[in-house]
Amino acid sequence: MSLETTLVRDIAIGRPGATAVFRRHKIDFCCNGAAPLADAAERRGVNLAALVQELENLAAAKGAAPTEPEALIDHILERYHEVHRREFPEAIRMAKRVEAVHREKPACPSGLADHLTLMFEELESHHQKEELMLFPMMRAGGVQMTGLPIQRMMTEHEIVGEQLETLAELTTDFIPPSGACTTWRALYQACQKLDEDLREHMHLENNVLFPQFAPPV
Ligand SMILES: [Fe+2]
Ligand SMILES: [Fe+2]
Structure with missing residues (x-):
């Protein structure tokens, strides 16, 4: 093919x-x-x-995520869930500061702190469902479980995907205006990293982990 x-x-x-x-x-x-x-x-x-x-042209495999469920779940928790928990609060703090200091400027990302806060709150509830219910079921070998919990997680991922589109709009595709201060630049860089990590995270769950338990329809 x-x-x-x-x-x-x-x-x-x-x-x-x-x-x-x-x-x-x-x-x-x-x-x-x-x-x-x-x-x-x-x-x-x-x-x-x-x-x-x-x-x-891509080089040969290096540092790829594991595919075996136990190891992949550990990788997702450590590399994504914990990292999002560390990085969102910092991005929210920076967004509040930039919005307060630069609110008179046309390029000011008004509403960014609120958007990041909403994303973080919804993500935390999503993570808890995975950590307390779905992943333990998978670790217990729940291959015969219904696809419903997985379907629910994938629907929530779609909502995150839409929120990432809004994040890109609010930050003009993560490009700060010329002459932006260091915090403003660091904020957009942090938002871009959140975007990249969230997309990788959801890809590993949707396309590598979940199909091992409920094949995609
Ligand atoms: Fe997850
Ligand atoms: Fe997820």
């Missing part, structure tokens, strides 16, 4: 480094990953031949 007709999510799973390429081109590989590469590229107005070349 050629890369052009391969589903975006399968490329993201099978080709280490592909997720970074997709992020750069704003191709959604987590919630809308069930599209062939050619369709996803067209939707984003990306040159398909150049994109295929970029994916083919």
